[in-house]
Amino acid sequence: EIVLTQSPATLSLSPGERATLSCRASHSVSSYLAWYQQKPGQAPRLLIYDTSNRATGIPARFNGSGSGTDFTLTISSLEPEDFAIYHCQYCSNWFTFGQGTKLEIK
Amino acid sequence: QLQLQESGPGLAKPSATLSLTCAVSGGSIRSSGYYWGWIRQPPGKGLEWIGSLYFSGYTEYNPSLRSRATISVDTSNNQFSVKLTSVTAADAAVYYCARQVISAGGLGWFDPWGQGFLVTVSS
Numbered sequence: 001e002i003v004l005t006q007s008p009a010t011l012s013l014s015p016g017e018r019a020t021l022s023c024r025a026s027h028s029v030s031s032y033l034a035w036y037q038q039k040p041g042q043a044p045r046l047l048i049y050d051t052s053n054r055a056t057g058i059p060a061r062f063n064g065s066g067s068g069t070d071f072t073l074t075i076s077s078l079e080p081e082d083f084a085i086y087h088c089q090y091c092s093n094w095f096t097f098g099q100g101t102k103l104e105i106k
Numbered sequence: 107q108l109q110l111q112e113s114g115p116g117l118a119k120p121s122a123t124l125s126l127t128c129a130v131s132g133g134s135i136r137s138s139g140y141y142w143g144w145i146r147q148p149p150g151k152g153l154e155w156i157g158s159l160y161f162s163g164y165t166e167y168n169p170s171l172r173s174r175a176t177i178s179v180d181t182s183n184n185q186f187s188v189k190l191t192s193v194t195a196a197d198a199a200v201y202y203c204a205r206q207v208i209s210a211g212g213l214g215w216f217d218p219w220g221q222g223f224l225v226t227v228s229s
Contacts, residue, residue, distance in 0.1 A: 034215040036153075043202055043219035044153065050209060055217060087153055091213040094168055095145075095155035 002027055002090050006098035012106040019075040021101045023088035028068045034089045035064055035073045037082075038100075044087060048073065080105075108133040110203050112223035118197070119229050124190040128203030128220060135184050136161045141206035143216060144177060144188045146199040154199075158206050158213070159186060166213070198227045 003026040013019055023033065031051040036044035046055040048064035051071060061076040075082055083105050088098040114126035128142070135142060143158035157167035159177045167175055171190070179186045190197060201223050204216035 030211065032209065032211060036216075043204075043222050044216075045219070046215055046217035049207070049215045049217075089153075089215065091209070091215065094166065095143075095213060097153040097155070099152045 002029060002092070002096050004088055004090055004096055004098035006086075006088055006101045008101060009099075010102045010104060012104050013078055014106045015078050015080055017078050019073075019078055019082070019103055021073040021075075021086050021103070023066075023071040023073070023098050025069045025071070025090060029090045029092065031067060032091050033064075033066070033071050034091070035062075036087045036089065037084050038087060039084045047086075075103075078103075108205060108218060110205065110218065110220035112201060112203050112220045114223065114225075116224060116226060118193050118225060118227050120194055120227060121192055124193050124197060124225055124227075125187065126201050126203075126223060126225070127185055127187045129183075129185045130205075131184070135179065135181055135186065139208055141166075141208060141214070142179070142186045143204050143206045144175075145202045145204060145216065145219075146197075147202070147222075148196075148199040156188060156190075156201075193227050195227050198225060200224050 005024045007022045035048040038044040052064045063074045085100045087100050090096045109131045111129045118124040141158040144156040157177045159165040174191045176189045204219040208214045
């Protein structure tokens with residue numbers, strides 16, 4: 001069973017700063033990794049699929065990278081609406097999600 | 107624009123069966139290349155995939171829930187459902203339905219999601 005570990009659990013940054021969120025898999029997951037953004041009281045929204053492909057309508061400041069066991073979601077310059085919880089997700093035989101990283105305003 | 111909407115009883119009694127339906131609008135549940143999935147999120151916790159189905163009726167389940175979960179489709183009404191038997195307090199969660207986009211190598215990803223439906227388990 002693949003386990004996804006996201007770090008840090010909480011990231012405190014200011015608007016305009018660069019955010020780097022990590023997702024580490026217990027075993028290689030090839031490129032089958034997605035990222036979601038979830039705001040309070042809302043459903044998750046797909047940001048990135050297959051490691052680095054932005055979903056429709058996702059701003060270019062969101063970028064995904066990585067391979068094997070180590071993946072990163074980078075937000076190049078934080079906008080006020082970017083403060084939320086971010087989840088990574090692996091999909092092969094079944095779906096596994098990370099525990100989430102909360103991106104909060106410093 | 108594809109939209110999904112969960113509905114059902116918001117309260118389930120311990121040991122009873124939880125049943126939820128997801129109505130799909132703005133697109134057909136028969137569309138090829140897509141599965142339809144259920145995911146849940148206990149309050150303050152992470153996401154857990156319950157299972158997914160194809161419009162033909164083929165299903166995949168999370169091994170940890172396979173013995174208690176059943177997902178079915180109603181193509182005539184463009185909706186799909188989940189039943190979870192023998193519920194306990196641990197099954198209290200926001201339940202989401204979502205379209206699963208099938209990828210070339212894996213099961214894919216979920217987009218879009220329904221708004222979510224809170225289910226409480228209490229006697």
